[in-house]
Amino acid sequence: MNRKGSEYYIKGIKAGDKYILGKAITLMESELGVDRLLSVEILRNLSAKSSNSFRIGITGVPGVGKSTFIEAFGGYLISIGKKVAVLAVDPSSEKTGGSILGDKTRMSTLSNNELAFIRPSPTKNTLGGVSSATRENILLCEAAGYDVIIIETVGVGQSETHVRNMVDFFLLLMLPGAGDELQGIKKGIMEMADGLIINKADGSNLIMAKQAQSDYKNALHMFPPTESGWIPKVDICSSLEKTGLKGVWDIIISHRELLDQKDLLNDMRNNQNVTWFREQISQSLLSHFFADENNLQLKRQLEKEISQGKIGPKESLSLLMEKAFAIGD
Secondary structure, eight states, X not given: OOOOOHHHHHHHHHTXXXXXXXXXXXXXXXXXXXXXXXXXXXXXXXXOOGGGOEEEEEEEOTTSOHHHHHHHHHHHHHHTTOOEEEEEEEOBXXXXXXXXXXXXXXXXXXHTSTTEEEEEEEOTTOTTSSOTTHHHHHHHHHHTTOSEEEEEOSOSOTTGGGGGGGOSEEEEEEOSOHHHHHHHSOHHHHHHOSEEEEOOOOTTHHHHHHHHHHHHHHHHTTSOOOTTOOOOEEEEOBTTTTBSHHHHHHHHHHHHHHHHHTTOHHXXXXXXXXXXXXXXXXXXXXXXXXXXHHHHHHHHHHHHHHHTTSSOHHHHHHHHHHHHHTTTO
16 A cells, blocks of 8 residues: 655645645544554644634534535635635444535535635544544644634534634524524533524514524623623624625624734633643543453443443443552552
């Protein structure tokens, strides 16, 4: 097998080659040891002017139209001179590990634009609604010259706030008609949102969207102010009619201006890197632990006994640790 070296990827990425960028992302997502070593070498030798980039996380309730919004918003950004990368995460099947990976189909216009790059990635059961390599993929896209990186997450879920720790701006999309939605949305996600946009604000929905905007503004006033002093903004837009998109970008720009004014962007990203490091420790230790066939077999045996009601989870963990590390010898 003719395996490409790091120089191949580094040169291609810096040249903005989409094909090589895609191959590099595949490498980042690989679980093979040799690929992991190569990915570390690539990242070490890539220098990106990331301080000029915008990292935007987008989430929302089911049916809110995230992909439609991103296609419309991405098109607007390109029209004002931006290069846009979309890292769209598809949910993996818990049974097969497979994923739909259909975002290029749902964003057909944007995916065919020379100034856009769309990459769907499977979650592979990773918590937080993002791929295990999403952070690395952000850095690759920035090194390739994309100055707006959009992370589309799986959808609103209990652990989805994980994405907050890898973006500069966290955007929550909602539907018109705030009544039931206001009760159903996770409080933790609303607390972390920098902006809340009511999508599908068109036709007969327009009046409901404006009412929802007012309701959400009132709801957000109940949350404590952010560390930066930023007050989350609420606005409306229509992805279908492509209205309100400039307003969304104006909110993101205002947020960035505040971070720059208070010199908070680098500190925020550095703190995110610390979180990234801690997550990598956990993943690496877990992978290394179960690379030992004895540990893996013991785990499977204990799982079987738990499923049969012969032993409890806490006792099983104690046995696993005792045998793996010979505790008490």
